Amino acid sequence: MSSRFDRLTLLSTFVRIAERRSLSGAARDLGTSQPSVSRQLAALEDRLGTVLVRRTTHDVTLTPDGLALLADARRMLGEWEAIEDRHSGQGGLRGTIRVIAPVGLGQRLLLRAAAEFMHAHPQITIDWRLRDDVIRFAEEGCDCWIKIGAVPDDTLVVRQLAKVERLVVGTADCLARQRGADVAKMPWLTLGQFEGNRIELYDTKGAARSFTVRPKMASDNIFAIYEAARQGVGIAILPRWFVAEDLDSGALVDVAPNLRAAQLPVNLALATGTQRPARVERFCRAVQAYCDRWL
Template sequence: MSKSLDRLTLLQTFVRIADAGSISAAARDLGLSQPSVSRQLAELEARFKAHLMRRTTHSLALTEVGVELLADARRLLDEWEALEEKHLDAEKTPQGQLKVVAPVALGQLYLLDMAIQFQQQYPLISLSWQLEDRPIRFAEVGCDCWIKIGSVVDESLIVEPLGQVERMVVAAPELLKEYGRPKTLSDLESLPFVALEPFEGRQIPLTHAEEETRVLSPTVRMVTNNISALRQATLAGLGAAVIPRWFIEEDLRYQRLIDVQPNWRAPTLTIHMASLPGRHRPYRLRAFLDALRQTVPEIPGVERMHAASKRPRGERRQMR
C-alpha cells in the first residue's frame, strides 16, 4: 500500500469517526476492529502533531484543529472521488454514500417515498436519510444535501428554492361549535390559538387574495416547536392554528380541520435545498437533486417556483 493511499485511508477513517460519533461505531461501519480504528486515529494525530478529538466517557468531540481538518478532509476526499469519476465511464450506475438531511414531518410524509424509490432505483447507493428541523453545520455532519423549510441563513452555502408552501388558518369543528365560525378577521382574532415556533408568535400576519394584509394578535394558549404537536393540539380543539396545507391535506378532506378564512393566507414559506459551493457533485448527488426538483412541486399545497435557480451565497468554506 502506498504512502499516499495510507494518508487517504487515515482521512477516511477520521471522517467516519466524526460522522459516527464514536470509534466503536466507526469500526462497525468500516468492518474493522476498534483497536485498529483507534490506531489509525492516533497515527493521524501523530502526523499532525495535534489532538483532533477529545475523548469523553460516552462520546468524542472535535478539537478546534479537528474541526478544521474535518472540513479539509471532506474536500480532499471529494476531490479524490472527482478524479476517480473523471476516469470512469460517465454512464456507469451511481454508487457510493449519500447523506441527506430533511425536515422531520416533510421528510416522513412526502419525501420519504421519493427517497425509498430513489434508493431502489440506484441500489448501489448507500443512502443516509436524516430528519432534523434544527439548523445544521455541513462540515460537522458530512451532509451532501440539506432540505429546509424557511430561510437558510448560512451564506457559505448554495441555496436553491424548490417551492412555496401555502399556509392557512384552521380549526377543529369542536372549537367552532364553542366559539362560532368566524365571519370576519375580528371574529377570528377572538379565537384562542396554538402557535408554532419560530414561524408564529403573538402576531399573525394574513394576506387577502386581493393582497390586503392584516396582522392579528390573538390569545395564544399553547406554543410548540413541533408541527405534529401543533396539529394534535389543533385537532383536539385547543385553538386555531396556522398550518401548511401539505401537512393537513387529509384532515381538510375529511373535515377534521376547517379552513376558517379561505380568502386569507399566512405568508408562504419556501422549501430550499442547500449544498456546498465549489464542491464536486458526484452522479449520485446530481441524480438525487433532480428527483427532488421533480417531487417537491407535486406536494399538495406547494407551488412550483417558476424562476427557481441556484443562488451562490458566497465562496466561504468556513462553517459558522
Template sequence: MTKRLDRLHLILTFLAVAQQGNLTSAAKVLGTTQPTVSRRLRDLEAMLGTRLAARTTHRFHLTPEGAELQRKAMAWADVWSEWEQDLKATTSVPKGLLTIVGPHGYGNNFLLDAIAQYRQAFPQVQVRLRLTDGPVDLIRDGADLWVCAGGCSDQTLHVRRLGLMHRILIASRDYPGRAVRQPEGLEKHPLIGLIPHVHGRLVLCSTRTGERREVQMQSDFATDGLLASYRAVQLGLGVGAAAPWLCGPDLAAGRVRRILPGWELEPVPIEAVTVAGRFRPARIDAFIDILARLLASTKGFELLLRGTAQAG
C-alpha cells in the first residue's frame, strides 16, 4: 500500500510540473519545496527507467515519453475527478447499497416497515437486511448499520440511542398463574429465558410508584430468539417477557394474558450502531431518521429526546 501511495504522489507531482512548466511553480501549487519536487521527479524517472523531461535553469520541456505519460495521467485524473464527485454526492444524497443487521423479531416487524418507507422515499438505494440474534461485527460483516436491542458496549462504534422498549410479563391463556400478586410470587413459576436479556434474575419496576424489586426465577427453557421465546409462551412453557408491539394483538384477543399487570421489566434500549468516523453516507442517516420516526409511533416505545453517541 505504501508503494502505491508513493507512486500516486510521484504521478501527481509530475502532472503539476508538466502543467506549470517549471519546478518552482509546481512546488507552490503542491505546497512543498522545489528540491522536493525535483527529487520526486528523479524518483519517478528512476522507477520508470526513462527520462521524462529535459530541464535546465531556465528551460523545461517534456520528452516524448514524458508527453505520453502526461496524456495517460491526465486521463486517469479525469476518471478520479468523476469518482470524487460521485463519492461526494453519496455523502449528501442517499444512493448506493445500504446493508442493515438487526434481530429476527424486530426485522420481521418494524424494521421491514421502515425499509418499505425508506425504499419509497429513496428508490435509488438498494437495501440488504441480515437478521441475527447473535453478536454482530460491523467491520467483519461489511454492514452499514446495526439496529441493536439491549445496548452496544463497544466504545469504538458510533451509537445513537433511539429510545427504550418497554417489556411486560405474559403467559399463555391457560397458564395457571393468576394467583401472582407480588413480584416475589414469580419465584414458584418457570421462566422462559431470552438470552441475554431475560435470565434468572429479573428486575421489575412498578408502573404506579416506580418501586424496583429483584426476583429470582428458574429457567428450564431459554433461547436467543425473540420469536422462539414468544412461541414458548404461547405453548404454555412458562412465564416470559414481551414488548407490547409483539404481544399486543394476542393480549387484546385473549390468546395470552399479562402476569403482574402493575409491574414491568426494565426497558431495553434500542440503538442505531454504525462505524465511527467523521463522514457517514447520507443513505445511513436517512434510514435512521425514518426508523426513529416509526419507532416513535410504536406501542410500548419510549422516545428519547436526545440520542447519545459513544464514539464519533
C-alpha cells in the first residue's frame, strides 16, 4: 500500500480526474505533471483494492466503483472544507462555488443574486453553468443545482426556494388581430419542456381547462419564446418575474386575467452530508433571500 500521498490529496486528485475526464486536464488544473496524477490514481486504486477508471486514448471513464467513490469523495472533501472554515484563522469566505442553474432564471434573476454575493465576498469565485436538462449530480462536480420543477434524484437534499406564477401573455396588436377569439384558438408559442402541444390553465377557483394546440412556434428556449411573443407572433405562457417590466410598460398584456398556468417550484438540490463549506451554505441562504424578494 502506497503512503506517499495523503488520503485527502488522493481523493482531491481523483475528483479532478472525474470532472475533467482526463489525466492531463487534471494535471493542468492541479499544477502538476500527468505522471504525478497517474501515480496518485494508482495509489488510490491500490489503497482501495479496486479499479476506479478505464482509460482510452481519448479520455477516462469511471467504473461503477469509481462512480460510487466520486459521491463519497466529494462529500468528504466538502466536510473537510467545512472544518477548515470553522478553525482557520483566515477571515471571510473564499474559494469557488460551482452552480448549475436553469437558463432563464440563471441568465437573469439568479445571476443578480450571484453578483450581489460576489460583491459582498470579494474572495469568492463562481463557476456558473446554465442548463435546463436533468443532470447526474454526482458526475457534474457542482456544489448546488437550482432546478425548475421536481428534482428526480432522491439521494439529494432538496430545498424549495419559491413557486413561480405563470400567466398567458401577448401583445395588444396580437390580441386585436384575433378579434376576441377564445384563448384556445389563438396562435400559441410553446416551451417544449413545460407545455408541448397541451395547454392546461386554471381559473380563479382552481378549475382546470385543458386543450390541445398546434403551436405557431415551439422552442426549448424561454428567450426565443419571449422574443416571439414581444414581436406579436402569438401568445405564450411565461413567468411573471420574466415579463413584469413588459407588463408595466404595456409591451405585453395579460391575455387571460382569470386564467393561470400551474405554479412551478424552484428547487435547490445539494449533495447529502452533515457539513458543507461555509461559502456554499451562505450562498444558498443568499439565493433563498433573493428569491423571497423577487419571486
